[in-house]
Amino acid sequence: MSGPLSAPYVQAQTAAPATSETQVVPPPVFEEPQTPIARAIQAQVSTNLPEGLALYYGERAFAPVWFNENGLTEDAHLTIAAMAAANDHALNPNNYDPLGFIKRSETSQSEQEWAQFDLDLSVQFLRYATHxxxxxxxxNKVNKALNVFPDRPDPKMLFENAEQAVDFGAFLESLAPQTDNYARLKRRLAQYREKAAAGGFTQVPDGEVLKPGMSDPRLEVLRTRLMEEDIIVAGDHTGDVYDGALVEAVKLFQEYHGLETDGVIGKATIAQLNIPIQEKLIQMELNMERRRWMPDDPGQFYVFVNLADQNLKVVRDGKTIHTARVVVGKPYHATPVFSDRLEYVEINPYWNVPYSIATKEYLPKLKQNPTALSNKSIRIFQEGNEVAPTQVAWNSYSGGNFPFRLRQDPGEDNALGRIKFMFPNQFNIYIHDTPSKSLFTRAERAFSHGCIRVSDPFALADVLLVDSDATPGKWEAIRDSGERTVVKTKVEIDVHLTYLTAWMNKDGSTHFRKDIYDRDKVLLEALRRAMTENL
Known part of the structure; x- marks a missing residue:
């Protein structure tokens, strides 16, 4: 950041009185402002200014940041231009008032006006950089289920880094997430905005269910609609029979929207085809915001679960080495968003029944029949001792008065299946097997109480425990033995539970998913409220 530099502040030389418990740190003493403009800035630095920003001004003896004797600096012009182009990043330029700064730069005359201009531009630059x-x-302030706490820029460090930048334009670009996922979605957002400006997406009329091999007068409209979303090109399919390339294009469309990929055009596919492009633009903008919450470096070896997509992938050294379908929490048992680290894998696990399930689902059954859980291999404990279910007066207990612990033994019917992947956390959420295999064939898979059930979990174990010197089939052999076994991981494996409803893959395909937890709706409302709020 160009502009006059000042000497660093000088700390007071006399130590403050100390107590036996604390050492009082004296406040910094700054150089006296050397120019009328600097004195005007000092006079207008208020308690409302972010602390780090006020300190930064003090360290430079309140010299202006954004202009000098020749007028606005190049960095100021670049900053105002970046704020004016904030829409490229799905941010609203009006939040930063770039046009207002241009006008003020042309009309400001007094030292007080220029001082206020400089401070205001600093505040808006901090706001833009933070956003x-x-x-x-x-x-987490928007939704307590989002346990993500992105690092917000330290004001003083931000301005110092800006000042030291050799290429200020490159520095401005570096403020955005430096990930391919973010860059791809940003690029696709711009392309969809062009499509919207050109008229958006053609609506496909309702009609009977269209299956491969059938004829239908809507085929021309269908071809046009799929071309608009870059899934098929002109000439790939002709004629009045729904077959060949058009069926394959519909299957791709279904895949990109989380539908059954059967090529059959029913109500669900028609509904997705007819979602207005403006809604898709909003969906992409919301997910640009979510990408800004995520770290640029998710780790060298990690598990990535997209709850909205209901899929899991394992990434090592930047390459996806395993994918799997998962079942996630029901909307009223929504799986939270958070990150943790895999610590161990347990084969033939016990299932310690969560208190809420024990009291809300199993206690009513026990009241009707004390032996109701015996065929599920669920045992009952009180103060560490097993008790016989027939010896308990179950009608005496309720959800607020339940001193028992329920535990299911390992086995085929265990609710966790035969293996679980543990990353201990405050939510008691983990990844595990399940005896309910049929659910993985469904397009929508939100059926659990919050934990994540994974298809083919022993294939996942082979990938995650690859550094455990295991011979092929070792984990399955332990499973078949029935012996409860804990295997600790030997390398760091991060686990990221995320919620993304729009993204663009490396192959150029653009994906949209149903907002199963209404988190898009909540985020959109929060962003609209934030339009008028300060940092």
């Missing part, structure tokens, strides 16, 4: 690097809203 661009870590999001317009703080996730």
């Amino acid at each position: 661009l690097s870590s999001g317009r809203v703080q996730p």
Whole structure:
């Protein structure tokens, strides 16, 4: 950041009185402002200014940041231009008032006006940098299920780094997430905005269910609609029979929207085809915000679960090495968003029944029949001792008065299946097997109480425990033995539970998912409220 530099502040030389418990740190003493403009800035630095920003001004003896004797600096012009182009990043330029700064730069005359201009531009630059690097809203304040706490820029460090930047334009670009995922979605957002400006997406009329091999007068409209979303090109399919390339294009569309990929055009596919492009633009903008919450470096070896997509992938050294379908929490048992680290894998696990399930689901059954859980291999404990279910007066207990612990033994019917992947956390959420295999064939898979059930979990174990010197089939052999076994991981494996409803893959495909937990709706409302709020 160009402009006059000042000497660093001088700390007071006399130590403050100390107590036996604390050492009082004296406040910094700054150089006296050397120019009328600097004195005007000093006079207008208020308690409302972020602390780090006020300290930064003090360290430079309150010299202006954004202009000198020749007028606005190049950095100021670049900053105002970046704020004016904030819409490229799904941010609203009006939040930063770039046009107002241009006008003020042309009309300001007094030292007081220029001082206020400089301070205001600094505040708006901090706001823009914060929004661009870590999001317009703080996730956990928007939704307690979002346990994500992105690092917001330290004001003093931000301005010092800006001042030292050799290429200020490159520095401004570096404020955005430096990930391919973010860059791809940003690029696709711009392309969809062009499509919207050109008229958006053609509506496909309702009609009977269209299956491969059938004829239908809507085929021309269908071809046009799929071309608009870059899934098929002109000439790939002709004629009045729904077959060949058009069926394959519909299957791709279904895949990109989380539908059954059967090529059959029923109500669900028609509904997705007819979602207005403006809604898709909003969905992409919301997910640009979510990408800003995420770290640029998710780790060298990590598990990535997209709850909205209901899929899991394992990434090592930047390459996806395993994918799997998962079942996630029901909407009223929504799986939270958070990150943790895998610590161990347990084969043939016990299932310690959560208190809420024990009291809300199993206690009513026990009241009707004390032996109701015996065929599920669920045993009952009180103060560490097993008790016989027939010896308990179950009608005497309720959800607020339940001193028992329920535990299911390992086995085929265990609710956790035969293996679980543990990353201990405050939510008691983990990844595990399940005896209910049929659910993985469904397009929508939100059926659990919050934990994540994974298809083919022993294939996942082979990938995650690859550094455990295991011979092929070792984990399955332990499973078949029935012996409860804990295997600790030997390398760091991060686990990221995320919620993304729009993204663009490396192959150029653009994906949208149903907002199963209404988190898009909540985030959109929060962003609209933030339009008028300060940092």
